Amino acid sequence: MLNISRNALNKEVDLSKFKSAKLVFNKDYYKLWRRFLAGFTIVGFIALFLPWTQNISGRGKVTTLTPDQRPQTIQSPIPGSIQQWFVREGDEVKKGDTIMKIAEIKSEYFDPNLVQRTQNQRDAKAFAVESYAGKVKAQDVRISALSSERRLKLEQAQNKIYQSQLKVQADSIDLEAAKTNLRIAQTKYDRAESLFKDGFTALKRVEDARVKLQETEAKRISQEAKLLASKNVVLNAKIEVSKLKAEYADKISKAQSEKFSAQSNQFDSEAQVQKLDSDVSNYSIRNGLLYITAPYDGFINTALRGGIGQTFKEGEELVGIIPTNVDLAVETFVEPIDLPLIHKGEKVRVQFDGWPAIVFSGWPNVSYGTYGAEVVAVERFISPNGKFRVLLKPDSEDHPWPKDIRAGSGAFTMALLDDVPIWFELWRQLNGFPPNYYQPIENTDAKKK
Known part of the structure; x- marks a missing residue:
């Protein structure tokens, strides 16, 4: 049975009359595998014709929509020395609250009168x-x-x-x-x-x-x-x-x-x-400048100059402050080859670091944990990292962004482009072609008018 010997036993003895031989020699071992392969092939072939949303992915970070809402440092326009602190790191301050008191270090301003x-x-x-x-x-x-x-x-x-x-x-x-x-x-x-x-x-x-x-x-x-x-x-x-x-x-x-x-x-x-x-x-x-005040409502981030009596020059950074109420946005970077595909008003999906998400880049509707965004501005000059900066704001037609995200946290973005079959996307990826070039419908209608 094992065909170890040179004498083939199955040629001299008829094994088909035995029950065990019937179970062994007449059984189809690859029947389920062939069925699985056939079903997978059919399903895969059908899937090739399913719609796939082309996208441009990029990495970025959370920022603010307007420059006056971004974290900043407070400087003193005059030289001086630190006399007294009125806040601690992490404290919330209102606009006009005194942060510290400084003293003059130039002799011509020592006279109190x-x-x-x-x-x-x-x-x-x-x-x-x-x-x-x-x-x-x-x-x-x-x-x-x-x-x-x-x-x-x-x-x-x-x-x-x-x-x-x-x-x-x-x-x-x-x-x-x-x-x-x-x-x-x-x-x-x-x-x-x-x-x-x-x-x-x-x-x-x-x-x-x-x-x-x-x-x-x-x-x-x-x-x-x-x-x-x-x-x-x-x-x-x-x-x-x-x-x-x-x-x-x-x-x-x-x-x-x-x-x-x-x-x-x-x-x-x-x-x-x-x-x-x-x-x-x-x-x-100048007497009013001896008191460093908060420019807006916010939180004290970092005390860049500590201690009492420490001197500093004009324009040196003293303390960092973060605004309380900000309009969050995301800045992301795209490759120069993808820049012609990005237009103002385009829809973008954003995944924030620290928020669980299940992402299907080609099927944004079935993705979980992503948030809608809209292109606000596209930078006209290339950034030092060799890419172009794109600014995104929350999509008013989508569910709002998480309230606990902070400026500076990472984000993964996907700019949604044209809908194509999966086989076309596979063919494009294999050949290294860029996504389909197109113009927004609004711009096309405006040109026709």
Whole structure:
């Protein structure tokens, strides 16, 4: 039976009449296996035509939708030293709560009354500004008075010139009259002398005519002297006008110079007042910076600077804070070859680390533990890891994300693409082809319109 011997026993002895031989030699051992293979082949062939959702998978982490909700560190804009802590790590704080108190380390800010002293300096300079402004007004009044006085003096001098000119005219007329009288006296004298020579008149009349001629000559000379004196008065009056103009021009120039000096001092004092105002404002704001406060409601994460009396520079990180209320999102990264398949508004399935899930990437509807998301933004420049960053937000049409997830935890994402048969997906995977390129229906309809 075992065919150990070279003599085949089954050829010499008929074993079919034995019951055990019937059970051994006539039994079909591979009947169930062949049935299993046939059923598996049929089921596998049918499964090749089942729909399969193409997807782009990626790894990412949980973040926030807006930058102002992400964890951050609090810095001090001024250098200082830590004086007192008001919170501990893990404490919840409200917006404006004091986290720590710091002290100045620069000697120019040690004075506790620095703001008040600077305010007093500002008030003193403001009073100086008012004083200079009053001096400018006084000089304006002085200039106005000098101008009025100059105008009156010049009018008076002009009147004097006019009077002198009239006197010159009168003296000129008198001189012409004296000349006429002189000619008449000369004529009378000549006639009397001629008559005397002819014997028609007495010598007395000739002598009287000579005396009259001499008197008339004297009057003419006197009148000519008066005319010259009148002309001299006119010249003196004109010189007086010029003198008045020069005198008042000098006085007004001096007043204007003093006015401009006062204005210059006023403007300089105003500039100093403005600088002191700026200093007062800066010192007041700086005093407010001695208390580090929470920028929003959140939790104290990490104290980056510990102890009391430790110094730090401006801009150094002091403490980390995490906001309380955030709009969670997921940032994931995709390969450059898959970037054309990602569009804003696409649906994505997300699996969070720490949450149990059963994932069928090709059948998202039967997956368990995944959550819906929607593409919000696609980065236009490649990241340092050689991939493109995609930002996802919760899908409002799907069930909400777990409330206990925290920013920074890991996430596995699947961007859902086209529906294809399984045989096509296997063929694509074997050949290393990318998923089907397509455009969203909304974009296609918009282009057609």
